[in-house]
Amino acid sequence: MASIEMRSLAKVYPNGVRAVDGIDLTIADGEFFALLGPSGCGKTTLLRTLAGLEVATEGTILIDDEDVTTQPPGDRDVAMVFQDYALFPHMTVSQNIAYPLRIKGVGRAERSERAAETAGGLSLGPLLERRPAQLSGGQQQRAALARAIAVHPRVFLFDEPLSNLDARLRLEARTFLKKLQQSLGVTTVFVTHDQAEALAMADRMAVMDSGRIRQVGTPRDVFQRPANTFVANFIGATPMNLVDAVVAAGALDFGGFTLPVPSAFDGLVHDGDKVVYGLRPEYLNVSSTAVDGAVRGAVVTVENLGVSVLVTVEAGEQSLGAVVPEAEEPALGSTVWLHPVPGRALLYRGDDGELVE
Amino acid sequence: MSGIDPVVRQTLSRIGVYVGVCVATVFFALPLLWLVLTPFSKHPSYRATLNGVSLDNFDKLFHNPQLWRSLRNSIYLAGGTAILVIVLAALASYALSRVRIPGRDQLLYALLLLSSIVTGTAAMVPIFLMLYQLNLLDKQFAVVLVLSGGLLPAAVFMLKDFVDSIPRSYEESARVFGASPSQILRHIVLPLIRPGMATVGVWALVQVWGNFLIPFILLSDEKKYPAAVVMYTFYDTGGQPNFALISTFALVYSVPVVVLYLIVNKRYGFSFQGGIKG
Amino acid sequence: MAAPPTSRPVEAAAVVTRPREDSDVAGLGRWRAGAFAAPALVLVAIFLVFPALWTLYLGLLDYSLGGTTAQSPQYVGLRNFSDALSDPLFTKALYLTLLYVGFSAVLGQNILGFLLAWYFRTAPGWVRVIVNVLVLLAWILPGSVVAFLWQALLDRNNGTLNEILHTTGTAWTIDHPMIVIIIFNIWRGTAFSMLLYSAALSTVPSSHLEVARLAGARPWQQLRDVVLPTIRRHVLTNTLLITLWTFNDFTPFLITGGGPDNESQTLPVFIYKTALLGKQQLGYGSAFSLLLLVANLIIAVIYIRFLRGSKR
Numbered sequence: 011m012a013s014i015e016m017r018s019l020a021k022v023y024p025n026g027v028r029a030v031d032g033i034d035l036t037i038a039d040g041e042f043f044a045l046l047g048p049s050g051c052g053k054t055t056l057l058r059t060l061a062g063l064e065v066a067t068e069g070t071i072l073i074d075d076e077d078v079t080t081q082p083p084g085d086r087d088v089a090m091v092f093q094d095y096a097l098f099p100h101m102t103v104s105q106n107i108a109y110p111l112r113i114k115g116v117g118r119a120e121r122s123e124r125a126a127e128t129a130g131g132l133s134l135g136p137l138l139e140r141r142p143a144q145l146s147g148g149q150q151q152r153a154a155l156a157r158a159i160a161v162h163p164r165v166f167l168f169d170e171p172l173s174n175l176d177a178r179l180r181l182e183a184r185t186f187l188k189k190l191q192q193s194l195g196v197t198t199v200f201v202t203h204d205q206a207e208a209l210a211m212a213d214r215m216a217v218m219d220s221g222r223i224r225q226v227g228t229p230r231d232v233f234q235r236p237a238n239t240f241v242a243n244f245i246g247a248t249p250m251n252l253v254d255a256v257v258a259a260g261a262l263d264f265g266g267f268t269l270p271v272p273s274a275f276d277g278l279v280h281d282g283d284k285v286v287y288g289l290r291p292e293y294l295n296v297s298s299t300a301v302d303g304a305v306r307g308a309v310v311t312v313e314n315l316g317v318s319v320l321v322t323v324e325a326g327e328q329s330l331g332a333v334v335p336e337a338e339e340p341a342l343g344s345t346v347w348l349h350p351v352p353g354r355a356l357l358y359r360g361d362d363g364e365l366v367e
Numbered sequence: 368m369s370g371i372d373p374v375v376r377q378t379l380s381r382i383g384v385y386v387g388v389c390v391a392t393v394f395f396a397l398p399l400l401w402l403v404l405t406p407f408s409k410h411p412s413y414r415a416t417l418n419g420v421s422l423d424n425f426d427k428l429f430h431n432p433q434l435w436r437s438l439r440n441s442i443y444l445a446g447g448t449a450i451l452v453i454v455l456a457a458l459a460s461y462a463l464s465r466v467r468i469p470g471r472d473q474l475l476y477a478l479l480l481l482s483s484i485v486t487g488t489a490a491m492v493p494i495f496l497m498l499y500q501l502n503l504l505d506k507q508f509a510v511v512l513v514l515s516g517g518l519l520p521a522a523v524f525m526l527k528d529f530v531d532s533i534p535r536s537y538e539e540s541a542r543v544f545g546a547s548p549s550q551i552l553r554h555i556v557l558p559l560i561r562p563g564m565a566t567v568g569v570w571a572l573v574q575v576w577g578n579f580l581i582p583f584i585l586l587s588d589e590k591k592y593p594a595a596v597v598m599y600t601f602y603d604t605g606g607q608p609n610f611a612l613i614s615t616f617a618l619v620y621s622v623p624v625v626v627l628y629l630i631v632n633k634r635y636g637f638s639f640q641g642g643i644k645g
Numbered sequence: 646m647a648a649p650p651t652s653r654p655v656e657a658a659a660v661v662t663r664p665r666e667d668s669d670v671a672g673l674g675r676w677r678a679g680a681f682a683a684p685a686l687v688l689v690a691i692f693l694v695f696p697a698l699w700t701l702y703l704g705l706l707d708y709s710l711g712g713t714t715a716q717s718p719q720y721v722g723l724r725n726f727s728d729a730l731s732d733p734l735f736t737k738a739l740y741l742t743l744l745y746v747g748f749s750a751v752l753g754q755n756i757l758g759f760l761l762a763w764y765f766r767t768a769p770g771w772v773r774v775i776v777n778v779l780v781l782l783a784w785i786l787p788g789s790v791v792a793f794l795w796q797a798l799l800d801r802n803n804g805t806l807n808e809i810l811h812t813t814g815t816a817w818t819i820d821h822p823m824i825v826i827i828i829f830n831i832w833r834g835t836a837f838s839m840l841l842y843s844a845a846l847s848t849v850p851s852s853h854l855e856v857a858r859l860a861g862a863r864p865w866q867q868l869r870d871v872v873l874p875t876i877r878r879h880v881l882t883n884t885l886l887i888t889l890w891t892f893n894d895f896t897p898f899l900i901t902g903g904g905p906d907n908e909s910q911t912l913p914v915f916i917y918k919t920a921l922l923g924k925q926q927l928g929y930g931s932a933f934s935l936l937l938l939v940a941n942l943i944i945a946v947i948y949i950r951f952l953r954g955s956k957r
């Protein structure tokens with residue numbers, strides 16, 4: 011159980027690439043923390059640097075207030091679960107789980123017992139004498155987890171823990187992992203590229219891009235108030251509407267229609283400012299009859315999402331997406347009126363994409 | 368955890384590795400030094416030094432007909448074997464790949480086994496005797512036949528692998544167009560397996576170029592000796608060896624093999640084929 | 646959910662299973678194919694199969710090329726073999742060969758090749774290139790050339806080794822012939838093991854090594870727990886192959902000639918001297934050749950069995 015603190019952490023490769031570029035981050039003791047981002051954003055490099063598998067080029071890492079920046083991986087008291095589980099094929103499940111204990115010098119009897127105990131807690135009891143090749147994907151994942159748990163580390167590191175499972179199993183495993191972490195209370199950092207996964211499991215998360223953190227916050231913060239257009243675009247099952255506009259006469263001019271400045275941002279922008287208007291399709295209401303202050307447009311595509319429908323509407327020169335309950339699905343080509351749910355719209359600066367504040 | 372500070376341990380092991388690598392490098396480089404330096408040395412001797420650079424030694428080599436003759440012999444043996452092996456192996460591997468001859472798989476297995484077991488060393492007695500009784504001793508083409516026989520199993524194996532990987536659709540479409548089997552072979556198949564044949568050919572060349580034992584026991588006229596044997600007898604003729612000649616000859620004799628290896632490596636990478644070498 | 650049973654047989658019939666072995670696409674036919682394969686097979690039969698079988702027969706005669714037995718070799722049954730097994734020169738040659746194979750191949754080339762491959766994983770590029778080139782050169786240069794290079798290196802009065810070690814006057818090939826050929830063979834053949842182990846090591850998943858590292862395992866523990874179990878097959882096949890080759894290696898002849906006084910006379914050299922030199926006792930020599938063939942057979946069968954087994 012330990013907190014993790016990273017100060018100005020950077021990992022620079024010999025060819026000059028800054029895979030991790032000046033990270034300042036604190037993860038509280040017992041937190042389930044997600045590192046989220048697209049491929050190549052540096053999240054896995056950051057995780058590996060925490061583990062000690064990559065040596066930090068700049069900055070410091072503190073685990074439980076202890077400077078571990080130069081400590082070799084074996085001494086940091088962290089356990090890592092890899093994407094491919096890395097279960098040794100020539101050892102039984104029990105031997106696999108007991109392996110870190112063996113390295114630490116625990117006697118055979120004791121470590122078998124501890125392995126059995128941990129395995130039991132994860133419903134692996136009857137599988138202890140099997141080889142990894144004889145286990146299913148879900149069982150392998152639990153075995154890899156058991157190996158990490160059995161050694162009672164201060165920190166768990168998970169590298170894309172669910173991506174090797176098939177879709178149905180993945181959802182079950184999400185709940186399972188979340189409950190497990192809560193009961194163990196060990197500080198956990200996990201890496202994922204799946205934003206839904208991060209939102210569902212994490213207590214707090216960091217969204218990364220090109221080696222930098224673009225936003226840190228709870229899933230709710232990140233979803234409802236993305237700090238910049240990158241995060242806004244990345245988070246959410248359906249892409250957020252991000253539309254360019256210019257502030258004119260106290261309103262937003264989208265070139266074809268206008269909308270009022272969202273109340274939360276009143277007074278923060280001035281005429282002539284270029285901004286980006288952000289609104290989730292879920293927060294854009296569609297009606298087939300004209301409504302005061304609504305934007306008029308034509309339906310160009312309709313995509314079935316199951317319980318709801320994603321409608322793309324062309325208004326002026328812009329394309330806007332709106333999510334509509336299946337019962338209210340409009341016809342292709344029909345004219346509709348769009349009006350935003352109050353209090354949900356966001357404004358970003360036109361030049362750097364950061365939230366207007 | 369352990370008594371030694373990890374940083375100290377790391378430094379010590381790093382030093383150990385550096386020392387080990389240096390020793391290994393010197394170990395492998397030392398004998399080679401002579402080959403690289405002596406041909407260009409003004410006063411060539413056993414010592415690997417370069418006391419004054421000159422190309423006089425090469426001059427002596429160029430004027431020595433015996434040594435050039437041996438190189439020609441090497442070319443004849445290596446080239447002859449390579450050609451024979453390519454042709455026979457191509458025909459056999461194509462047939463074995465495309466047609467289900469009864470007992471084919473057992474045959475291939477037996478071939479593989481054979482080529483590993485019946486080495487030059489193990490067969491030198493019967494081969495010698497056989498050629499003696501057939502009055503084929505001291506005949507270069509007989510050496511070519513013997514060497515080809517030894518290389519063929521592996522060559523057929525390598526080439527068959529290659530032919531197997533060529534899609535049959537090319538031959539099928541040619542057949543539908545009315546081509547006869549020999550036309551298919553000549554127009555379609557052979558051009559397609561050219562890279563495979565080239566690899567086998569180069570491999571055979573390299574094997575024969577350096578082969579000492581077979582020509583040594585089967586040839587007695589020193590005018591027929593290939594470079595491999597001459598290189599040995601050169602030294603063996605008592606007294607001080609002629610360093611100028613030996614060093615340049617060794618270098619010239621070695622260069623083709625190195626060049627061939629580089630070419631094959633660049634084109635095809637190095638594949639083991641179950642480890643077939645000498 | 647279940648399809649009506651009547652549609653099943655129709656579906657099955659509709660799926661035409663194209664025979665995979667319908668590969669005689671050029672229409673060669675069995676006879677012509679046989680004709681194509683024949684020349685190669687004939688050559689192999691004459692120069693590989695026949696000699697092997699003939700050795701068996703020859704070993705039962707007292708054939709030699711000079712003297713009375715040349716004209717009418719007598720059938721002597723197994724006398725050659727019993728003589729062979731009790732011939733002190735033979736047992737010595739066998740013993741020396743086992744030493745040669747054991748130290749230079751099973752231990753020397755194997756270990757050095759592995760160490761180099763292991764080191765190459767983390768070595769800087771230029772170091773890897775240089776060492777690679779040197780090791781490979783030692784392997785691909787013609788045998789007679791490298792034999793002479795070592796003669797030059799080890800020469801008593803002017804050799805480079807004596808100069809470096811300040812031991813001028815030491816006749817290495819005379820005083821320590823076995824050590825010389827063993828070290829020579831390590832030098833000569835390590836390249837193959839190095840290449841094979843390089844390929845083998847690349848199959849070890851890095852995540853496995855990292856798990857061990859995170860558990861606190863030292864490099865030797867990682868080797869023991871992750872690497873060696875993973876490449877066990879490669880170790881075995883490599884060892885078998887280099888054992889086979891070294892057992893049949895004739896190169897010691899080029900360096901020490903089997904001497905001095907048969908001190909470094911391995912089996913190949915012994916066979917040559919017995920059968921093709923001096924008295925040219927072909928019958929006797931065939932007995933040894935047969936024993937060598939049998940030894941090769943055993944090693945090769947183990948190897949090929951293993952190769953097929955691991956293909957699964």
